[in-house]
Amino acid sequence: xxxxxxxxxxxxxLYYRHRLPVRIMHWINVVCLTILFMSGLNIxxxxxALNWGKSSYDGKEPLLEIGAxxxxxRIIGVTRIAGHEFDTxxxxxxxxxxxxxxxxxxxxxxxxxxxxxxxxxxxxxxFFFAWLFVINGICYVAWSVFSRHLARDLAPTKQDWRGIGxxxxxxxxxxxxxxxxxxxxxxxxxxxxxxxxxxxxxxxILMGLAMSPWLDGVLPGWVDLVGGRQAARTLHFIAAWLxxxxxxxxxxxxxxxGLWNHMRSMITGNYRVRLEADHE
Amino acid sequence: MNDNPKLSRRxxxxxxxxxASGAASGTLLAGCEKLSRTEWFPKxxxxxxxxxxxxxxxxxxxxxxxxxxxxxxxxxFRSNGTDVPENPEYAKLAQNQFADWKLKVDGLVExxxxxxxxxxxxxxxxxxxxxxxxxxxxxxxxxxxxxxxAALLESIKxxxxxxxxxxxxxxxxxxxxxxxxYESIDMDDAFHVQTLLAYELNDRTLPVANGAPIRxxxxxxxxxxxxxxxxRMEVVDSFAKIAGGKGGYWEDQGYDWYAGV
Numbered sequence: 001x002x003x004x005x006x007x008x009x010x011x012x013x014l015y016y017r018h019r020l021p022v023r024i025m026h027w028i029n030v031v032c033l034t035i036l037f038m039s040g041l042n043i044x045x046x047x048x049a050l051n052w053g054k055s056s057y058d059g060k061e062p063l064l065e066i067g068a069x070x071x072x073x074r075i076i077g078v079t080r081i082a083g084h085e086f087d088t089x090x091x092x093x094x095x096x097x098x099x100x101x102x103x104x105x106x107x108x109x110x111x112x113x114x115x116x117x118x119x120x121x122x123x124x125x126x127f128f129f130a131w132l133f134v135i136n137g138i139c140y141v142a143w144s145v146f147s148r149h150l151a152r153d154l155a156p157t158k159q160d161w162r163g164i165g166x167x168x169x170x171x172x173x174x175x176x177x178x179x180x181x182x183x184x185x186x187x188x189x190x191x192x193x194x195x196x197x198x199x200x201x202x203x204x205i206l207m208g209l210a211m212s213p214w215l216d217g218v219l220p221g222w223v224d225l226v227g228g229r230q231a232a233r234t235l236h237f238i239a240a241w242l243x244x245x246x247x248x249x250x251x252x253x254x255x256x257x258g259l260w261n262h263m264r265s266m267i268t269g270n271y272r273v274r275l276e277a278d279h280e
Numbered sequence: 281m282n283d284n285p286k287l288s289r290r291x292x293x294x295x296x297x298x299x300a301s302g303a304a305s306g307t308l309l310a311g312c313e314k315l316s317r318t319e320w321f322p323k324x325x326x327x328x329x330x331x332x333x334x335x336x337x338x339x340x341x342x343x344x345x346x347x348x349x350x351x352x353x354x355x356x357f358r359s360n361g362t363d364v365p366e367n368p369e370y371a372k373l374a375q376n377q378f379a380d381w382k383l384k385v386d387g388l389v390e391x392x393x394x395x396x397x398x399x400x401x402x403x404x405x406x407x408x409x410x411x412x413x414x415x416x417x418x419x420x421x422x423x424x425x426x427x428x429x430a431a432l433l434e435s436i437k438x439x440x441x442x443x444x445x446x447x448x449x450x451x452x453x454x455x456x457x458x459x460x461x462y463e464s465i466d467m468d469d470a471f472h473v474q475t476l477l478a479y480e481l482n483d484r485t486l487p488v489a490n491g492a493p494i495r496x497x498x499x500x501x502x503x504x505x506x507x508x509x510x511x512r513m514e515v516v517d518s519f520a521k522i523a524g525g526k527g528g529y530w531e532d533q534g535y536d537w538y539a540g541v
Contacts, residue, residue: 034308047417055411056418057354114316115309119415120534121316127328127541213413214336214500214540217343224346229411229419259293 015183017271022149025140026266032133033247035125037240038113041106042122048093048106050237054228063234066106068094075102130208137201153185154194160187176257182273189253196246200239207236326536333538337468345474345499348409348421357422357481359489360414362461365451365509378493383477387446387515390437397479397493404431406476414503415535424497426478430471432513438467442515445470446522447496450509453529463507464519464527464537465498474499477510502539504530 018026048066049056056062065080066088077093079086090096095103109115113125144150167187170176177186185193209215210223210232226232254262265271315321365371373381382394407425429445449461469475476497479486486492491508498505505528519525524532531537 035312038312043417047414049418054348054352054419055354055421057356057358057420058352059355110305110309113309113312115313118316120530120536121322123415123536123541124322124325124328125312125316127332128325129328131328131331211413212332212336212541213345213411213502214340217345217500218340220344220346229413233417255294255297259297 012272012274014270014272016269017183017265018269019147019149020269021139021143021147023266023269025136025143028132028136029140032129032136033243035113035129036133037244038111039122039125039129040236040240042112042114042117043119043126044237045106045112045117046119050234051230052227052234053230054224056230066092068102068104075104077104130205134205137205141197154190154197156187156190160190163187174256178274180273183271192246192249196243200242200246204236204239204243207232207239211236322534329536329538329541332541336538336540341468342472343500345410348411350409350423352421353409353482354420354422357412357490358418358420359487360503362451362453362508363489365449366455367450367452367457367460370450370509370511374488374492381493381511383494383510384512385432385436385515386512388439388442388517389515390439391435393436395432400427400432400477400494401479403427403435406474407480408474408476408497408499410474410497410499412503412506415530415539423480423482424476424478425480425483426476426494426497428473429475429477429496430473432477433470436515438515441517443467443517444515444519444527446514446516446519446527447507447510448512448514449507450511459523459529461507461509461529462523463496463505463529464516464522465496465501465505469498469501472498472500500540502541504528504535505539 047056049062050064051058051060051062053060061083062080063082067078067080068075069078070076071087075094076087077089077091077095079088079092092106092108093104095105095108097103105117112122114121141150144154164187170186171188176182177184207226210226211229213229216223216229223229223232226235261272378397382396383400384394386392404427405425406428407423409421409423411419411421413419433445444464444466446464447462449463451461453459453461465475474497477494478491478497479494481487481490486495491506491510494510495508496506496510516522519527523529526532527537528535
């Protein structure tokens with residue numbers, strides 16, 4: 001968020017918020033995470049169950065299982081979570097098409113890549129974009145350290161920590177900083193970004209690597225530190241959905257605090273800040 | 281479309297945004313599906329797995345797969361793919377507890393030949409408790425005993441130009457008895473300490489459901505590499521002319537030859 005050229009307009013000040021590397025890496029990330037999530041669900045569909053432990057067959061019930069069963073004459077989709085069973089027909093497990101034909105698959109076609117159930121191809125998509133995502137992530141972290149983006153824009157200040165209570169209240173009221181304050185990330189925003197960059201994304205990558213039988217041999221036994229290969233698969237799945245949760249909140253905040261302004265700043269770099277004396 | 285005249289600018293905006301993102305995701309899905317069916321795009325995507333293989337083979341070529349304790353054993357080892365090969369020749373051998381079965385060994389070797397089950401059992405063996413990881417995502421842990429493939433290779437002496445060992449199996453993958461299963465591994469994996477031609481599962485003779493009389497154990501790779509019902513072992517310098525040319529039945533269907541991920 002280097003503040004370089006500022007130009008004045010009737011509505012406030014346009015200032016240079018996002019530098020070019022951030023903008024490029026942000027959009028690469030959008031593409032990668034979308035493809036990774038959707039191809040990941042296609043891969044999940046090949047064995048739609050999650051276990052905790054070293055193997056899937058250790059005598060314990062799966063934590064989550066999506067399947068189908070007969071209910072009278074009709075086949076229905078069922079989702080079992082920790083022993084509780086839910087009818088999820090047309091949501092998960094079984095989908096009826098316009099002709100009344102039942103199609104069995106855990107996650108629906110509109111959320112997977114490819115949309116047809118195609119494990120071999122989904123893996124190709126997943127591994128290609130995984131590499132793109134990892135390389136992009138390494139570039140981002142390296143750039144953020146050397147350009148001081150991390151220290152200047154992302155690290156919470158003492159003042160930030162003191163204002164955390166107010167920031168929570170402001171967020172709950174959908175009240176967003178104006179004027180000079182709007183030029184900086186707020187403390188909750190900083191913490192959310194740091195948690196994603198340094199906790200959630202490394203976790204999802206590491207748990208992906210833990211699922212590779214070849215990489216398990218790097219240091220035999222390392223996968224047991226997180227509970228075993230099937231536990232790693234479960235954590236990979238949970239982390240992926242937490243990332244979806246982050247994206248939903250992120251997009252929501254973008255919309256309520258000025259969609260076009262944010263879109264412009266992530267495309268051209270320029271963000272408009274209203275002056276204190278402005279209306280509203 | 282706009283049946284509510286009082287619809288605010290923000291509501292309109294959000295509605296438009298909803299439509300736009302719906303259209304965008306529809307386009308994305310159709311696009312991904314189309315790209316998957318082209319000739320050229322999957323080749324680009326394949327770079328991901330090529331990088332995996334190159335890195336894995338360079339950094340940890342000879343690492344050992346994790347081994348487990350009897351406490352970790354799965355209550356029963358799942359049979360996947362073929363349960364009983366629909367092959368009359370195989371059925372006849374199975375009826376006789378494979379007493380007449382012989383493993384044919386040929387290709388680029390100094391000493392081609394045939395090995396009975398009894399002969400294989402007399403060769404240097406190894407017992408290991410390992411985890412079997414299916415490409416679908418599940419894992420099961422079992423105890424395997426078998427002849428070390430390295431020991432067998434030492435006695436058949438691969439020629440210097442040998443690059444792969446191909447396993448020809450008895451199980452047809454099509455209803456009409458066609459497309460016999462096959463797999464291939466490179467010489468690194470063939471000589472790996474944990475690579476076995478297994479004849480025992482959990483201290484008992486390998487059952488038909490799990491690949492009797494012998495199946496491959498090539499730890500550190502996914503389940504489809506672990507060929508069952510092996511009839512013939514061929515040492516080659518290329519598998520381009522075998523079946524679909526990709527080095528295995530599932531590879532011919534689009535799965536990667538390197539199955540370490």
